[in-house]
Amino acid sequence: MSDSPCNDPSRDRLLLAAVEIFAERGFRDATVREICAKAEVNAASVNYYFGGKEKLYAEALAFALCQANQRYPLGDALNLGLPAEQRLIAFIQVFLHKLMDNTALGHHGKLIAREIADPTSALDGIINTAIAPQFAMLKEVIPSLVGPGWSESDIYRCILSIVGQCLMYKHSRSVVDRICPNVIASPDEINSTADHIAKFSLAALNHLRIERTQT
């Protein structure tokens, strides 16, 4: 249902407006009146179509997530036939570009960032659907790059080091925009940033492998 708009123009407009306003303002600050004004429907529509503000939020979140994953599929990162290094590079490219998407779709990232920062009951679903698969993929890939003999916690630390670099540009966007906006100022710069993260990460992982081999 929430993965594609049904033939219901009012409901659709409401859902799209909700994604945007919830992303901008968060759940609490977003008002039903503002969302309805943006969607050009009456305030009663929220209860009519979604049963209330909370359910609207849950559906907006699920919808945004689904749209984002369709536009930015993991693709090569999931291809077992490719070397681990290429899979990691592919992941970083997709992930960062998804985070940096500033079209209407970009609201999804803000919505998820808010959910992560202030979890509602929806977070567990998001983790299962969107985040755990990424971690699982990275958990396949990282041992191939860093070599055997690392604890599970160390593998996770490597994963978090990579993911954390990408999320920096989304979660702390306000800081990046004030201190060094050039690093993500254009598509070329975003590509350079993705390249940098890939290089930085591969270098680190490679070094950890060598270091472990020598001990």
Add this chain to the structure above:
Amino acid sequence: MSDSPCNDPSRDRLLLAAVEIFAERGFRDATVREICAKAEVNAASVNYYFGGKEKLYAEALAFALCQANQRYPLGDALNLGLPAEQRLIAFIQVFLHKLMDNTALGHHGKLIAREIADPTSALDGIINTAIAPQFAMLKEVIPSLVGPGWSESDIYRCILSIVGQCLMYKHSRSVVDRICPNVIASPDEINSTADHIAKFSLAALNHLRIERTQT
């Protein structure tokens, strides 16, 4: 004024309660009534002592920041007499431990994370006071590690890669707690995480230097 409590018990209790409730709930969701209940003062006190909710927020933020920096001074990271590598390690240690502080002081990090995610007029002040000095310090240190010839943007990307790794454990704490809580489950694990981030980052920077030297 806001860097140390004045001799005014009601005002102090109010400020401390505000730090906590604003950290937990954010500005909008935190109510004056809840803060005053926690502080055991009357709701009119907010206007009496601080002139209103917004000013209370601004002072709570400034106070929390000041307290955090006093407890976690940059110390060795600022010591020009130490090698760059050691300075970077010191920075990562201090920064991560500050972020992972789960005493009452830990509210500061949540407050700042919220401000970064949803900037108010206070953000610029915070950047000047707390974030820009860190970036300036790292901007001194990184070129010594990565070698000459890198663009300013590349230096910033390195800085963001390091800071982003640390912030992962704070900004995405809800995810870490659900997927791999062990990595920061105890003081020892936090130390291991700080060591990991330092190793990961130094390895990457070292590799970038070698790579640039060979081209």
Add this chain to the structure above:
DNA sequence: ACATGTTTAAAACAACTGTTTGAAATTAAC
């Protein structure tokens, strides 16, 4: 055309929220 179901709308409702008000209580100064 009529009956039924769905959608839309405006108004009302009940609760919440930061702020103000006026006065009592407390403290400080002489």
Add this chain to the structure above:
DNA sequence: GTTAATTTCAAACAGTTGTTTTAAACATGT
């Protein structure tokens, strides 16, 4: 002890908010 200043309080205020209510308007089916 008296006066003045400060602090605290409960109630009121004005605005906001999600939800409900009721009925009109619209769409569908026969």
